[in-house]
Amino acid sequence: MGKKILVLGELRDGALRNVSFEAIAAGKKLAGDGEVVAVLLGDSVQTQAQLMIQFGADRVIIVENEKLGHYTSDGFSQAFLSVEAQEKPDGIVIGHTALGKDLSPKIANKLNAGLISDVTKIEEGSDNVTFIRPIFSGKAFEKKEIVEGPIFITIRPNNIDMLEKDEFRKGDVKSIAVDIKDLRTIIQDVVRKTSDGVDLSEAKVIIAGGRGVKSAEGFKPLQELADLLGGAVGASRGACDADYCDYSLQIGQTGKVVTPDLYIACGISGAIQHMAGMSNSKVIVAINKDPEASIFNVADYGIVGDLFEVVPLLTEEFRKI
Ligand code: FAD
Secondary structure, eight states: OOOEEEEEEOEETTEEOHHHHHHHHHHHHHHTTSEEEEEEEESSOGGGHHHHHHTTOSEEEEEEOGGGSSOOHHHHHHHHHHHHHHHOOSEEEEEOSHHHHHHHHHHHHHHTOOOEEEEOEEEEOSSOEEEEEEETTTTEEEEEOOOSSOEEEEEOTTSSOOOOOOTTOOOEEEEOOOOOOOOSOOOOOOOOOSOSSOOGGGOSEEEEEOGGGOSSGGGHHHHHHHHHTTOEEEEOHHHHHTTSSOGGGBBSTTSBOOOOSEEEEESOOOOHHHHHHHTTOSEEEEEESOTTOTHHHHOSEEEESOHHHHHHHHHHHHHHO
16 A cells, blocks of 8 residues: 655755755655655745656645744754644655754654664565665664654665656645744854855765875865866865864764765775765775775775876866766
8 A cells, every 4th residue: 555755855055955856766665656745844945846746756845934944953843743743644754964863853752753764775575665774884784674653764865866857747736834933043144164066965976085185285186176077075084183174074984974976085094984984985986105005995996196196187087088
């Protein structure tokens, strides 16, 4: 029998993040013959509804309220729970982003539901669904099934393929009013430290620099290659600690977890804490002067050499394509 799955659309700077479309694809797998209902929360989100339909949502429910202009767990949980109470879904899918990691446990707690977080794969068996998630900093994978209660999962960005966009797809879009009680936190302003480039956690290509980059200036050739490939620049904590770049670029156990199609590690030794954030990348290329560097243990392609020679050569070659 088909299920009804509620999916949260997540916006950044007024545009939907790709993880929203990946959540719809995950929702479709769980819904079977049922329906995927997308939820959009914000102060002005109407324009994004059609996109959710085009990427596979069957219906969209919009909650617009000035208290939802900036994300707060207080405001978003009130709005989401009100939609949940009206729709009574069989399951919920939310992106495992900073927002999703904050919001989902609160919702699960209010619904008295279990939560399987950071899902990277959904396997459909004949009479059950298995959720796969990395554990121990990506060194092992755990398989989980839900035996009782509603389905509630968060999905790691860039792991579940979104459906193909269908510009002719139609679906119902409905706005509902929700009475949001006074918020305990008022966000006055959001100051972003990173530039407006490609979002690191959703980037398909990441060029990451470590202490081997040696200075902030040393990141320039990496940025050039990232721009050429439509990717983003990331960093090890070594590079952040040395003040070569901002901590918002840090990848690893205490930084961002990324799963790009291509990860090029430049002057990064491959400490276990760094690998926890990038070892599930689809293709890993490591550039390091030291042939014994641990990063080569997880690399699909290794280049032993000076990054200041190798990276410009790669850029030159990619320019020819
Ligand atoms: P190094 O280990 O110093 O390596 C630099 C590499 O650059 C070397 O392999 C060297 O051979 C190479 N190199 C130098 N010059 C060149 C050149 N010209 N061309 C090519 N190669 C060159 N680290 C993270 O990254 N992310 C985390 O989230 C994180 N969390 C942590 C949490 C905890 C609790 C702890 C204790 C540590 C954490 N760390 C984290 C730190 C981690 O242990 C390492 O110290 C850090 O990853 C090292 O950064 P690095 O590889 O850039 O530097």
